[in-house]
Amino acid sequence: MHIDHTGIAVRDLDEAITFYTTVLQGKLVDRYTNTAIGVETEIAVIHVGDDVIELLLPTSPTSPIARFMKARGKGVHHVAYRVEDLDESIESLKRDGVTFLEDTLRTTAKGRRLIYMDPRHSGGVIVELCDYPTIKQ
Template sequence: MEYVLDHVGIAVRSIDDALPFYLNVLNGSLEDRYTSDTPGVEVHVAVVRTNDKVIELLEPTNKNSPMARFIKQRGKGVYHIAYRVDDLDKAILEASKKGVRFLEDTLRTNTRGRRLIYVNPASTDGTLIELCSYLNN
């Protein structure tokens, strides 16, 4: 299974405050901006491309969202690292056979056609890792 860095999710208090750095300093381009109201997600998202890499700025939509709790506990900064795979089901199966645990309730397809699941941070020494694939590939 090949794992390719897909994007980095960054927790921010305000996308509007954070966005100028990524656009004006890193010369990124804003590819998309949307809100995910999915229970357990609840974030505003700004998708920024810098050359061949993607950064997702993630702003909580309410004070009880998982993103708001993350910022309260750990502060702003890197929230997760996402790796793209060709076959998400196969990647989950292969990793599970190697003892990797997943946060099963995070398996979903987002509104942009990305199918994803998060690896339990206990399996990654504390880093939240997303595995994803795209329906339009």
């Protein structure tokens, strides 16, 4: 398991892109809108060295990012860890007593499968587990 990316909730996507590409010398590698019901977010993917940052701008007041920002403000939303096999990791962690936000289990349009752990296990930090079954690891 290793860190796949860090998701950061932002209020101004263009301003955030400018910061990460100019100040931190990152490279914008993708920008798209996720229109899936319950997700509604515009996403910019920035590579900073070997690290990946996902800048997240809510496009609906009911998106999880909008709800997060209303409660906590902008900033780090989640840390995503890549696992070899998401289903196997979920089952193993469940045996250890870890619970998940089951309604977050999904496959993105980009082919990433993901689920969020219940943040009570991680001191309030939102932890995403993900895999890429169509991409060799």
